[in-house]
Amino acid sequence: MTTERTVTSSTTGTYAAKVQSQRDFDADKVGVFFDGEFYHCSGREGGNDPASDFRVIYILVKRNQTDLSLTFHKLLYVTGSGPIRDKAIANEGTFTVNFDESVQHYKMSFHVVAKGPGIPDVDILGSFDLRQE
Numbered sequence: 001m002t003t004e005r006t007v008t009s010s011t012t013g014t015y016a017a018k019v020q021s022q023r024d025f026d027a028d029k030v031g032v033f034f035d036g037e038f039y040h041c042s043g044r045e046g047g048n049d050p051a052s053d054f055r056v057i058y059i060l061v062k063r064n065q066t067d068l069s070l071t072f073h074k075l076l077y078v079t080g081s082g083p084i085r086d087k088a089i090a091n092e093g094t095f096t097v098n099f100d101e102s103v104q105h106y107k108m109s110f111h112v113v114a115k116g117p118g119i120p121d122v123d124i125l126g127s128f129d130l131r132q133e
Contacts, residue, residue: 010132013106015043017057017126019077025055025126032106032130038062038073039099041106041128053081057126059110061097070097077114077122088114088122104132 015027027043034040039061047054060073075090093112099105109127116122 011130012133013128013130015041015057015126015128015130017043017124019055020123021120022122025057025124027057027128030128030130032132034063037065039070039106041108041130043128047080051082053079055079057124059108059128061099061108070099072097072110075110075112075114075124077116077124086116086119088116088119090114090124106130106132 011031013030015030017025019025025043025045027045029044031042032039041059041061043057045055046052056076056078058076058078060075062071062073063069064071072093072095075093077088077090079086090112093110095111096109098107107127107129111125112123114122114124
């Protein structure tokens with residue numbers, strides 16, 4: 001089950017995933033912004049205290065400047081517990097991108113296997129539904 005969360009007064013929505021060998025991911029903080037080339041779509045679970053556990057799924061979606069098409073660029077999966085951090089990256093996978101910029105509504109589903117140094121591969125199946133208000 002996902003719950004709607006608010007990051008700032010301008011971004012709301014859900015960001016959830018099934019993560020191999022871990023509990024389900026359900027972000028307490030969500031965000032999306034466009035830097036002129038990439039959409040940065042993030043969900044963060046936990047981590048309000050520096051010593052607490054947290055997880056982040058951060059996705060970059062590239063907008064082609066010529067035809068304005070959208071393509072997946074990269075997914076980062078970061079976990080932390082106190083000072084210990086692990087990071088896994090996926091550069092490919094299966095994605096469905098449905099961004100409606102005219103109403104600032106950003107939906108995406110994804111399935112990737114993220115890889116990182118010294119950690120097992122992480123199979124992630126998830127989606128987000130974010131709105132800018």
